[in-house]
Amino acid sequence: MNPRTRQTLEFVLDNLVWFMLVFVLVVFSIFIPNYFQLGIFANIIEASSVLGVMSIGLALVIIAGHMDLSVESVAALSAMAVGILFCSSGIGLGVQLHPEWLMVPVSLLLALTVGGLIGAFNGFLVVRVKMSAFIITLASYIWVRGLVLVISGGRSAQDLAPAIRWFGIQRLIGLPLTAWIAIACFVVFSLIMAKTPFGRHLVMIGGNETATFRAGIRVNRNLIIAFVLAGAIAGLAGWLLAIRTSGATANLGVGLLFNAFAAVVIGGVSLKGGVGTLPGVYAGVLLLSAINTAINLMGLPANFTQVIHGLLVLAAVLLDAFKQTIRQRLA
Amino acid sequence: MKRILLAVFGILALAVATLTPAFAQSKGTVYYLVPTLLDEFQTGSVTALELFLKQVGYDIKTLNADNKTDAQQSQMNDVIALKPAAIILAAVDFNALKPSIEAARAAGIPVVEFDRQITSTPSDFTSVAGTVEIGHIAADQAEKLLKAKNGSVKGKVLQVLGDPGDPYTLDIQKGFEEKMKAFPDVKIISLPAMQWEASNAGTIVADQMLANPDIDLIFSHAAHLSVAAVASLEAAGKKPGDVMLMSSNGAPVGLDLIRKGWLNVEVEQPLYAQAAAVAMFMDKVVKKQEIKPGDYDVLGLKSTVTKEAWGPNIKIPGAAITKENVDNPAFWGNQKPPTDTVKSVE
Numbered sequence: 001m002n003p004r005t006r007q008t009l010e011f012v013l014d015n016l017v018w019f020m021l022v023f024v025l026v027v028f029s030i031f032i033p034n035y036f037q038l039g040i041f042a043n044i045i046e047a048s049s050v051l052g053v054m055s056i057g058l059a060l061v062i063i064a065g066h067m068d069l070s071v072e073s074v075a076a077l078s079a080m081a082v083g084i085l086f087c088s089s090g091i092g093l094g095v096q097l098h099p100e101w102l103m104v105p106v107s108l109l110l111a112l113t114v115g116g117l118i119g120a121f122n123g124f125l126v127v128r129v130k131m132s133a134f135i136i137t138l139a140s141y142i143w144v145r146g147l148v149l150v151i152s153g154g155r156s157a158q159d160l161a162p163a164i165r166w167f168g169i170q171r172l173i174g175l176p177l178t179a180w181i182a183i184a185c186f187v188v189f190s191l192i193m194a195k196t197p198f199g200r201h202l203v204m205i206g207g208n209e210t211a212t213f214r215a216g217i218r219v220n221r222n223l224i225i226a227f228v229l230a231g232a233i234a235g236l237a238g239w240l241l242a243i244r245t246s247g248a249t250a251n252l253g254v255g256l257l258f259n260a261f262a263a264v265v266i267g268g269v270s271l272k273g274g275v276g277t278l279p280g281v282y283a284g285v286l287l288l289s290a291i292n293t294a295i296n297l298m299g300l301p302a303n304f305t306q307v308i309h310g311l312l313v314l315a316a317v318l319l320d321a322f323k324q325t326i327r328q329r330l331a
Numbered sequence: 332m333k334r335i336l337l338a339v340f341g342i343l344a345l346a347v348a349t350l351t352p353a354f355a356q357s358k359g360t361v362y363y364l365v366p367t368l369l370d371e372f373q374t375g376s377v378t379a380l381e382l383f384l385k386q387v388g389y390d391i392k393t394l395n396a397d398n399k400t401d402a403q404q405s406q407m408n409d410v411i412a413l414k415p416a417a418i419i420l421a422a423v424d425f426n427a428l429k430p431s432i433e434a435a436r437a438a439g440i441p442v443v444e445f446d447r448q449i450t451s452t453p454s455d456f457t458s459v460a461g462t463v464e465i466g467h468i469a470a471d472q473a474e475k476l477l478k479a480k481n482g483s484v485k486g487k488v489l490q491v492l493g494d495p496g497d498p499y500t501l502d503i504q505k506g507f508e509e510k511m512k513a514f515p516d517v518k519i520i521s522l523p524a525m526q527w528e529a530s531n532a533g534t535i536v537a538d539q540m541l542a543n544p545d546i547d548l549i550f551s552h553a554a555h556l557s558v559a560a561v562a563s564l565e566a567a568g569k570k571p572g573d574v575m576l577m578s579s580n581g582a583p584v585g586l587d588l589i590r591k592g593w594l595n596v597e598v599e600q601p602l603y604a605q606a607a608a609v610a611m612f613m614d615k616v617v618k619k620q621e622i623k624p625g626d627y628d629v630l631g632l633k634s635t636v637t638k639e640a641w642g643p644n645i646k647i648p649g650a651a652i653t654k655e656n657v658d659n660p661a662f663w664g665n666q667k668p669p670t671d672t673v674k675s676v677e
Contacts (some may be wrong), residue, residue, distance in 0.1 A: 034542035043541060047534045089587045154374030156559050158584050169566050176566060245529045246562040247584075249555045251369035254526045296522055298540040306495070306525070 001330075009330065016323045017267055017283040020316060024287060028294045042174050048289035049182035050075070050240045054256060055263045056189050057119075057233030059281045062264060063193075064226045065206035065273030066126060066133040070140035071234040072257035074118050076148045076248070078111035078238030083157030083248030085110065086164055089296060090247065092157040100163040107164055112232045114263035119231020123224040141257070151251050158247035168243040178240050185236070190278040194213060202226060206273030263288050266316045282301055287316060344470040359416030359617065364406055366423045366447070367398040370527065371555070371582040373421070375602050375663055376446065380419065383673045389416065407431035410440075411419070412674035416617045417441045419609060422449055422496070441616045443609055446600075447499060447655050450641045455616045457644040458608040460600045462499055463523045465579050465649050466506020470551060472596040472651050473507075476548055476575050477517065485516035486547035491532050491560065493552045495523040496510040498509050499578040503579060507550065520546075533559035540567055540574075551578040554585025554597060554664075561593045581652060589657045597619045597652040602663035604629045607673045612645070614675040630669055631661065 001009075012019060029036035030255050061068040086107050088094035097103050122140055126133045167177040193199035201222050204212040213219045237256075242248050267284030270274030291312045363380050365373050378391050384391045394410070396403035400423045409436060410418055418435055420442055422428040429452045430441050441455035448459045477486045490507065493500035504521060511517055522538065524532035532551060540563070541547060551557045557578040564574055573590035578585050581599030588594035608629045615622050622643040624636050634647040652662055660667040 039541040040538065043534075043537050047537065050530065090584055149368055154368040156555050156582075156584055158587065165562075168562065187376070233333050241530060244562065245533055245559040245580060246565070247558060249369075249529050249558075251367075251526065251528055252530065254369075254528045292534065293538050296535050297542045 003076055006330065009326075013323050013327055013330075015280075015283075016320065017263065017280050017287065020319060021283050021287045021290065024290055028290065031097065031299050032185060032294055032325065035294065040216050040293060040297075042179075044286060044289045044293050045183075046179045047292065048177050048285045049176075049178045049261060050244060050253075051259055051288065052182040052285040053240060054234055054237040055260045055267070055281050056185055056278060058225050058260050058277060058296050059239075059264045059267070059269050059278060060189070060193075060202065060233075061133070061230045062269050062271060063206045063273060063276050064202045064223055065209060066223065066226070067137060067271075068119075068122065068227065068230045069134065069137040069257060070118060070235075070256075071230060071260060072123060072253050072255075073141050073144035073148065073235070074115045074231055074234035075238035075241055075256065076250075076253045077118070077144050078114045078235040079242040079248040079252050080152055080157070080238075080250070081114050082107045082111055082164075082239055082242045083160065084151065087157035087159050087247045088161070088162045089159040090157045091152060091155045092159060092247070094161075096161070100161070103161050103163045104167075107161075108236070108239055111235040111242075113235070115235020115238065116228050116232040119228040119234070120224070122231065123227030127220050127223045148252075150217050152248070152250045153248050156247060156249040160242060160246045165243060165246055169245070173227035178243055181236075181240065185233070186278055186282045193278055198222060198225070203274055206275070208274070259288055262313050262317075266313070266320060284316075288313070293303050295319075335407035341516045357390050357532075358614070359394060360390045361414075361416045361417045361419060361491075361613070362413070363391055363393045363419040363445070363552070364403055364421065365393055365395050366403070366421050369398070371584070372580050372600060372602060375582075376421065376606060379603055379606035379663070379668065380445075380449070380609065381605050382668055384613065384671045387610045387613055388509045388612060389610075389676050396398060396423050398423055400427045400655070403428060404431050407435060411435050411438050412675075414438070415440060417443060417455070417613065419432075419443045419445050420449075421445045422447045440584065441619065443613075443616055445609060448644070450639070453640070453642045455619075455642060456609070456612050456622060457639075457642060458605050458612075459644070459646060460605060460649045461646050463506035463509075464646070465598050465600065466503040466508070467510050467620050468649055468651055469577060469579055469596075470507050470510030472549060472577055472598065473511065473550065474514065476577070476595055477514075480547055480575065483516070484514040486518075487543055487545055488519045489515060489536070489543070489546050489549045490519055490521040491535055491549065491551040491556050491584045492521055492523040493527045493556070494525055497527070500527075503552050519659075522586075524551075527553060527556070529555050529559035531559075532556035533563045536560040536563040537567065538570075540564070546574060548575040548577065552575075553580050553590070554578045554582035554594075557588055557594055561588060564593075578659060581649075581662055581664045583664045586652065586657050586662065589652060589654055592654075595653065597664070599650050599652050599662055599664065601632060601647045601649055602632075603661070604632045604634065604667055607669070608645045608647060609636060610673045611676050622676075630673075 086094045125136045193298050263284040267281035381576045394406045435442050444454050444457040477484050522535045576594045577596045579598040585597040624638050636645045
């Protein structure tokens with residue numbers, strides 16, 4: 001194989017998930033009535049904003065060789081905290097700040113703080129106390145959702161303050177601002193992962209923690225930061241979720257964790273750690289969102305949708321595995 | 332010193348005994364197995380059952396199954412071992428709980444079905460609004476709304492179901508579609524909001540408003556799904572009244588949406604009456620006395636007890652809530668529990 005062909009093939013393999021996304025969009029556009037329109041593509045990007053942001057935090061921890069199962073519940077708790085304070089109906093307290101725009105940074109800070117604190121708690125137990133990330137974050141997944149129920153009493157908060165809800169209504173180049181926030185997050189964290197020592201160290205830690213430690217890199221500190229970031233980013237996802245639904249219900253975000261895992265894996269992040277990029281994860285998120293939208297438009301009987309969703313995700317993962325086989329042959 | 336302490340304890344004991352007559356008069360403990368607490372109807376049902384059962388002399392304890400069938404089966408087994416006066420069951424899964432109901436009754440513990448009807452095995456009493464009937468009422472309202480908008484009963488309806496694994500939503504769908512069959516010019520698009528999650532409903536509405544911009548009416552199977560639907564409509568630049576909306580269960584958030592002009596109709600589940608009916612017949616259930624069929628007044632609603640293959644069954648009609656009657660305190664969504672005391676049926 002000549003170097004140019006090899007280079008092209010490697011480029012395709014590195015970005016396979018993007019090609020899959022384009023392929024899927026073309027197929028859906030041809031076969032599903034009403035799929036091919038700008039509004040639907042904008043919907044795909046908009047609908048993927050919460051899942052996308054949540055997947056960033058999850059990907060950081062997985063790339064570092066660990067796991068965070070609590071992100072879904074953390075997002076729900078952050079959304080509920082924002083909902084209770086800044087919603088005016090249901091259990092919302094209708095807190096008003098003057099000037100009104102202040103509610104945006106305050107609510108955002110609240111969501112990030114809630115998420116960051118739980119992330120720090122997870123990180124402390126995993127990194128300092130040396131407990132299994134799977135067990136600790138599974139426990140957090142349960143108790144944090146329980147806390148949502150406790151503080152809400154099972155009731156919902158609605159009518160988010162217009163100053164915050166503004167992000168869900170206003171559009172820039174056809175996309176709501178929530179989608180732009182998600183895109184900005186991907187750009188910023190992709191740069192952090194690719195261009196900063198912290199990002200490179202996370203990849204190294206995920207690849208071989210002991211070797212990284214012996215190379216003089218502060219493994220524990222980086223890991224704790226990764227957990228705090230995962231929590232804070234999940235808090236941001238919760239903030240977006242509250243904006244998207246104009247409030248919070250006790251079951252808000254249920255099931256997002258599994259979609260986030262699917263997106264991360266489809267996006268090429270290895271569950272063993274040390275491998276993966278955030279642009280790939282974003283493509284995975286868009287792919288899932290494209291599939292969901294297709295299911296919404298196909299009008300299938302309700303009980304078939306989950307099977308089809310699962311099979312399409314499986315197909316995407318199998319294609320990814322096929323990629324690994326080709327890569328091994330090339331090596 | 333000893334005497335003083337004894338006197339203090341004596342006074343305290345006397346005070347406790349006189350100030351808590353419920354303990355002295357309790358007819359026993361009833362366990363309520365609630366399917367989930369992540370939904371306003373279910374949390375409301377706990378409050379209502381506690382209120383009414385205390386009025387007729389029972390203590391009540393609630394166990395939450397978190398929507399897990401296996402957890403509810405374990406709870407049933409545990410509660411059977413505690414030998415309570417009765418078990419009130421709102422089943423996560425209608426069929427899976429059948430063996431547990433039979434086990435409880437075999438152990439001499441009466442079982443009352445609440446809100447979710449189980450017809451495959453006998454129980455001691457069933458109090459339901461009728462999920463299929465909720466679908467029927469919703470269809471009647473859809474008929475009126477479409478006729479008012481389009482001149483005749485025609486148009487496009489988006490039906491946002493709850494989780495397709497929950498028989499509750501499937502029954503509403505069944506009732507709704509059963510009645511809407513009479514109108515062949517109405518196209519119904521049905522899509523599930525997985526796990527009853529609001530943002531899933533929001534996505535469905537956003538997508539469908541693009542694929543089918545001529546949708547006349549959106550019918551969500553729970554009020555909290557309508558909240559997300561409204562958020563999507565708002566994001567798409569729609570104003571109240573541009574698209575007609577209906578939902579079912581009568582939760583507070585639904586009533587708020589009616590007041591704001593977004594929601595046309597909320598089909599209420601008569602939560603207070605359902606719970607009051609359980610309390611009214613609890614003595615008969617516990618004493619295993621016959622419950623006579625016929626019409627009964629439950630919190631002012633005419634309700635009918637029938638003798639079914641699965642035991643005595645009370646069906647309490649749901650009501651359509653619109654802008655005209657939204658402030659009626661009888662609707663549980665207004666969060667004003669009835670002040671009238673429930674009395675046991677003699």
